[in-house]
Amino acid sequence: MTTTGDQILDRTLAAVGGKGLFVKELEVAMSEGRAHLAVHSLKDVPMVLPPEFDMVVTGPREDPRDALVSNVFASLDSLPAGAVVGTSSLRRESQLRARFPHLQVRPLRGNLDTRLRKLDSGEYQAIILAAAGLTRLGLAERIRAHISLDQSIPAVGQGALGIEFRIDDAATRAALQPLIDPAATARVTAERAFSRRLAGSCDVPLGAHATLEGDTLQITGFVAAVDGSRLLREQRSGTLAEAEALGTALAEALLAQGAADILGDRVAQR
Numbered sequence: 001m002t003t004t005g006d007q008i009l010d011r012t013l014a015a016v017g018g019k020g021l022f023v024k025e026l027e028v029a030m031s032e033g034r035a036h037l038a039v040h041s042l043k044d045v046p047m048v049l050p051p052e053f054d055m056v057v058t059g060p061r062e063d064p065r066d067a068l069v070s071n072v073f074a075s076l077d078s079l080p081a082g083a084v085v086g087t088s089s090l091r092r093e094s095q096l097r098a099r100f101p102h103l104q105v106r107p108l109r110g111n112l113d114t115r116l117r118k119l120d121s122g123e124y125q126a127i128i129l130a131a132a133g134l135t136r137l138g139l140a141e142r143i144r145a146h147i148s149l150d151q152s153i154p155a156v157g158q159g160a161l162g163i164e165f166r167i168d169d170a171a172t173r174a175a176l177q178p179l180i181d182p183a184a185t186a187r188v189t190a191e192r193a194f195s196r197r198l199a200g201s202c203d204v205p206l207g208a209h210a211t212l213e214g215d216t217l218q219i220t221g222f223v224a225a226v227d228g229s230r231l232l233r234e235q236r237s238g239t240l241a242e243a244e245a246l247g248t249a250l251a252e253a254l255l256a257q258g259a260a261d262i263l264g265d266r267v268a269q270r
Helices: 018-022 024-031 090-099 112-120 131-136 170-179 182-197 240-256 259-267
Strands: 037-041 053-058 066-069 084-087 104-107 126-130 161-166 206-213 216-224 231-239
Touching (some): 024 037, 024 161, 053 182, 066 131, 084 090, 084 112, 090 104, 090 206, 090 216, 161 170, 182 216, 182 240, 216 240, 216 259
Parallel strands (some): 084 104
Antiparallel strands (some): 037 161, 216 231
16 A cells, blocks of 8 residues: 555645554545555554554564665765765754754655665765665665764664554464564663653654663663754663553653753643
8 A cells, every 4th residue: 555645745734634644544444444464664653552452572673773875975074064964853953953063954755766866967966765674675775884972872662663453353362372472562661751752753853762681671662852952862771561651751851851842832731
């Protein structure tokens, strides 16, 4: 299926309805019995599912980092003043503007082929994409550099896959059980809890990345102004069983630092 999110390419997702553009039509197909399940890139899934649907996280999780794609430059640090960098994400834009204020950040929409074609035609000196998407489509050779987690905290769920299904579809639920990845599930649960508390969507510049070492879950998250003028970053650690609470606690820590001033009314009633 080609969703509305795939069809509207001349505006940012934030301007045309957000992450749900990639999901709702697939949910309609499941509701009508035209599909039993939908496979999502989890970074594109809204933080709250409709009550009639459930989702499992499958794995292993692909590399969650952002990637620099350029035909000339080998790193963000090597881009000269005024270089045009393309991205479709306010999350990436805010972090780029905070760390590299001398660069020009411009919107970039379309599927991967379209984005790469715009780069190759000279419209951009570099573009930022999810490493996972490039790898899964056999385009990993286009990656000039993986951007460190210090420079660009990924989107919530980036690199992870989720399979959504009707909550009353017991047969599909049972069939999906062998695909569930407990480690990926814990990491994504913490990240999505963080974003959910902060009313995260594609019009909120925030990100989070959780790692799991043994039974220790660590999550780093940030909230920023789109222009990069203000960026709050924090980290929390806990046990695997505390994934949901850990993500929420991280969000509360940023709210205590003034994240609500950046996010405005989005979190006022949460």
